[in-house]
Amino acid sequence: MFTLVGIGLGDASDITMKGMNAVKEADIVFLEAYTSFLINNNAEELAGIYGKPVIIADREMVESGVVLDNAKVKKVVLLVVGDVFGATTHSDLIVRCNEQGIESKVVHNASIINAVGCCGLQLYRFGQVISLCFWTETWRPDSWYERLRSNRAAGIHTLVLLDIKVKEISDENLARGRKIYEPPRYMSIKQAVEQILEVEGYKQGGAVAADGSTFAVGVARVGSASQQVVAGTMKDLLSVDFGAPLHSLVIAGDVHECELEHVNLFWMTKQ
Amino acid sequence: MFTLVGIGLGDASDITMKGMNAVKEADIVFLEAYTSFLINNNAEELAGIYGKPVIIADREMVESGVVLDNAKVKKVVLLVVGDVFGATTHSDLIVRCNEQGIESKVVHNASIINAVGCCGLQLYRFGQVISLCFWTETWRPDSWYERLRSNRAAGIHTLVLLDIKVKEISDENLARGRKIYEPPRYMSIKQAVEQILEVEGYKQGGAVAADGSTFAVGVARVGSASQQVVAGTMKDLLSVDFGAPLHSLVIAGDVHECELEHVNLFWMTKQ
Numbered sequence: 291m292f293t294l295v296g297i298g299l300g301d302a303s304d305i306t307m308k309g310m311n312a313v314k315e316a317d318i319v320f321l322e323a324y325t326s327f328l329i330n331n332n333a334e335e336l337a338g339i340y341g342k343p344v345i346i347a348d349r350e351m352v353e354s355g356v357v358l359d360n361a362k363v364k365k366v367v368l369l370v371v372g373d374v375f376g377a378t379t380h381s382d383l384i385v386r387c388n389e390q391g392i393e394s395k396v397v398h399n400a401s402i403i404n405a406v407g408c409c410g411l412q413l414y415r416f417g418q419v420i421s422l423c424f425w426t427e428t429w430r431p432d433s434w435y436e437r438l439r440s441n442r443a444a445g446i447h448t449l450v451l452l453d454i455k456v457k458e459i460s461d462e463n464l465a466r467g468r469k470i471y472e473p474p475r476y477m478s479i480k481q482a483v484e485q486i487l488e489v490e491g492y493k494q495g496g497a498v499a500a501d502g503s504t505f506a507v508g509v510a511r512v513g514s515a516s517q518q519v520v521a522g523t524m525k526d527l528l529s530v531d532f533g534a535p536l537h538s539l540v541i542a543g544d545v546h547e548c549e550l551e552h553v554n555l556f557w558m559t560k561q
Numbered sequence: 562m563f564t565l566v567g568i569g570l571g572d573a574s575d576i577t578m579k580g581m582n583a584v585k586e587a588d589i590v591f592l593e594a595y596t597s598f599l600i601n602n603n604a605e606e607l608a609g610i611y612g613k614p615v616i617i618a619d620r621e622m623v624e625s626g627v628v629l630d631n632a633k634v635k636k637v638v639l640l641v642v643g644d645v646f647g648a649t650t651h652s653d654l655i656v657r658c659n660e661q662g663i664e665s666k667v668v669h670n671a672s673i674i675n676a677v678g679c680c681g682l683q684l685y686r687f688g689q690v691i692s693l694c695f696w697t698e699t700w701r702p703d704s705w706y707e708r709l710r711s712n713r714a715a716g717i718h719t720l721v722l723l724d725i726k727v728k729e730i731s732d733e734n735l736a737r738g739r740k741i742y743e744p745p746r747y748m749s750i751k752q753a754v755e756q757i758l759e760v761e762g763y764k765q766g767g768a769v770a771a772d773g774s775t776f777a778v779g780v781a782r783v784g785s786a787s788q789q790v791v792a793g794t795m796k797d798l799l800s801v802d803f804g805a806p807l808h809s810l811v812i813a814g815d816v817h818e819c820e821l822e823h824v825n826l827f828w829m830t831k832q
Contacts, residue, residue: 298577298669306670307581308574373671375678381823388826398569398676398784399577400644400669403684407646408667413674414692418717419685440715446689513669552652555659 292361292387294374296399299513301330302339305369309397313340317364320347320357324456325379326371327474329514329536336369344369348457352379361392373401402512402538406449409507409519409540410552417441417543421451422482424475432489438541439497442504445544450486452477452537476535479508483524483539498524498541505542507556508532522558530558563632563658565645567670570784572601573610576640580668584611588635591618591628595727596650597642598745600785600807607640615640619728623650632663644672673783673809677720680778680790680811681823688712688814692722693753695746703760709812710768713775716815721757723748723808747806750779754795754810769795769812776813778827779803793829801829 293312298304305313313319321333323346328336337344347357347368360366374380374396387394407413418441420434441448455475463470483506490500498504502525510518510532520530524541545553564583569575576584584590592604594617599607608615618628618639631637645651645667658665678684689712691705712719726746734741754777761771769775773796781789781803791801795812816824 296671300579300669303579303582304577304669306569306575306577308571310578311574373675373678375684376675378683378819381678381681381683381819385822385826396679398571398575398671398679400567400671401675401684403675404644404646404672405669407644407652408669410652412649412652413646413672414690414722416689418688418715421685444689444711451685548649548652551656555656 291365291393291395292358292383293367293395293397294380294383295367295369295397296373296401297328297369297371298399299329299372299402299405301328301514302336304399304513306397306399309399312367312395312397313342315365316367318345318360319343319367319369320345321369322347322352322371324349325377326454326536327456328371329511352383358383358386358390358392361387362390373399376401376403400513402451403449405512406509406538406540408512408517409509409521410556411447411507411540411542411545411549415446415543415546415549416449417444417446419449419451421453422477422485423453424455424477425485432493435489435493435495435497438486439495442497442541442543447543448541450482450539450541452479452482452539454536477537479510479530479532479537479539480528482537483528486541487524501525502528505545507540507542507553508537509540510537512538519556520558521553521556526558562636562664562666563629563654564638564666564668565651565654566638566640566668567644567672568599568640568642569670570600570643570673570676572599572785573607575670575784577668577670580670583638583666583668584613586636587638589616589631590614590638590640591616592640593618593623593642595620596648597725597807598727599642600782623654629654629657629661629663632658633661644670647672647674671784673722674720676783677780677809677811679783679788680780680792681827682718682778682811682813682816682820686717686814686817686820687720688715688717690720690722692724693748693756694724695726695748696756703764706760706764706766706768709757710766713768713812713814718814719812721753721810721812723753723810725807748808750781750801750803750808750810751799753808754799757812758795772796773799776816778811778813778824779808780811781808783809790827791829792824792827797829
């Protein structure tokens with residue numbers, strides 16, 4: 291039996307009662323720790339709260355089949371930060387359960403995709419999500435630009451998800467066969483705004499105003515006690531200290547009157 | 562103190578530990594019962610599980626200010642099915658708390674907007690959500706058509722939310738000043754497909770194939786034990802009995818290979 295349990299965004303208490311029941315009944319509990327991370331608790335703290343060991347499952351462990359091999363004979367829970375279907379890798383696990391005749395279940399939870407509603411812009415007025423990656427000298431993906439331009443042209447908002455690099459190996463170490471992991475990196479709202487403005491600078495498609503005057507909302511640590519939401523122009527947001535990860539960004543489309551009242555609570559000059 | 566608590570989609574056990582703590586500490590607990598409904602439990606059952614009374618709050622009660630008047634002097638929790646910012650009315654409560662100097666908090670949970678990932682199509686490939694309403698003889702809104710057409714032209718998926726009519730008064734009773742409520746109505750996937758094909762029939766904009774051959778996924782009671790997911794052409798879905806509410810529909814855009822494996826689990830001919 292394999293159960294994917296979303297544990298939400300903030301801390302250990304964001305698990306649902308249903309999720310907690312699955313953890314209590316489980317023989318083995320893994321925590322997926324490469325597509326996101328829980329803001330205010332680590333695996334040891336979760337283990338303390340759940341009263342049983344929580345094993346960190348990195349990409350290698352999940353993709354090698356260790357998790358599902360266990361699920362053939364035991365009750366296995368895989369904890370996933372946010373909701374369970376935020377990353378392709380989790381869908382893949384459900385498909386493989388089906389192929390291998392392993393019973394599977396899902397316990398949903400909040401995801402940044404819905405919790406971003408806390409910024410005051412209405413969820414039904416968001417277009418397709420985009421994701422920014424850390425650029426390297428040789429790899430500077432900007433294929434998200436057209437989606438941002440399209441959303442903005444339609445007057446709708448864009449949730450921008452920011453890169454997380456966990457357990458990455460540098461090109462140099464990879465070339466030398468050294469399994470040395472780089473420190474984790476989390477893209478900041480400032481880095482995201484800079485990257486978007488740089489791409490606008492050379493694409494000149496008008497996805498956002500090149501001078502940074504487009505309205506945006508930065509959200510940090512959504513769902514946790516230290517949640518921070520600041521609205522302002524993209525340029526304004528460059529100077530805001532959003533603190534510890536995770537950060538996300540919303541590039542606003544047209545802001546309706548009913549949204550304005552709510553988003554105004556977070557207007558930069560009021561901070 | 563005012564706390565908006567999302568209670569998720571399935572049953573009483575979908576509340577988070579954080580949400581349950583807020584309920585335990587609350588002086589008064591309301592259940593918002595006009596923008597959605599919890600699939601497998603009613604207010605009395607929630608009260609039994611929470612160990613304290615749960616008061617049904619209809620639109621009149623929320624909008625009249627009764628809820629927030631209490632929050633000025635007491636710890637008030639308003640339970641909301643799904644996540645808290647799915648409906649404008651909840652954003653409005655947070656704005657009013659701010660105006661009236663009432664401290665407010667939010668406890669997030671799953672929403673159909675992220676839980677629909679269970680259908681196998683990837684969340685980052687969804688465009689703007691659309692909502693269908695029950696038509697009357699004189700009111701047949703179809704402004705969603707252009708958004709559906711735009712999503713489909715971009716090759717992305719569209720989550721279609723279906724109308725809920727709770728505590729509605731018929732035009733006749735309204736005209737006669739009689740406060741008699743109609744039985745609740747929940748739009749079915751069949752009704753939604755019929756409405757979309759009817760609008761395609763007279764708009765002829767190619768948002769979907771007029772013959773009903775566009776690929777779609779129907780999802781019913783997402784997050785509950787009786788969840789049902791069926792994929793097929795729109796025409797195929799007309800003949801599927803999806804059972805009790807709530808129903809939602811996904812009109813697929815281009816389906817990527819990694820999505821296909823997952824969504825194939827729900828293919829109609831396999832049911």
